[in-house]
Amino acid sequence: MVQPRIGDGETVGMMVRMSAALRDRIKAAAEKSGRSQNSEILNALEKAFPAPEPGRNLLAAAIDLALPGVRAATSDEEALMAIQAGNEVLAKTNLQWRLILTQAGDKRAIGFVEA
Structure with missing residues (x-):
């Protein structure tokens, strides 16, 4: 399910199901990099799916x-x-x-x- 974020036409919310083990790896990576888990996930997604040039x-x-x-x-x-x-x-x-x-x-x- 994708829901638009109020006040921002560019950002949408998205619920994602994942294993507890994956969540724990994301949490550890986020702590190591000093980012939020959300930022860690977005960083990984941007690398995997770069914007077309x-x-x-x-x-x-x-x-x-x-x-x-x-x-x-x-x-x-x-x-x-x-x-x-x-x-x-x-x-x-x-x-x-x-x-x-x-x-x-x-x-x-x-x-x-x-x-």
Whole structure:
């Protein structure tokens, strides 16, 4: 059950069931770090589920667009055309990255460098 906290649109309350052993480990970690148990849990959750970075999503989208063409390419020229499609996506953003064609063993791969 998730309940909004009064006066704060960003914070919600959530009841969680856990074993007594886990609760005891959280309590010990909180005491060691000088945090509340709630802060200890939030710290662990933030590490496990980091907020998405908008730039990373756009870079991933550009790679996702180029990758099938790179995999299907029968020549470096065809692979470079696929890379260019991904770079056109990146060119429409304020990201300072561009995709490059590279080799991973005997296979073509996509890399990225700062533009």
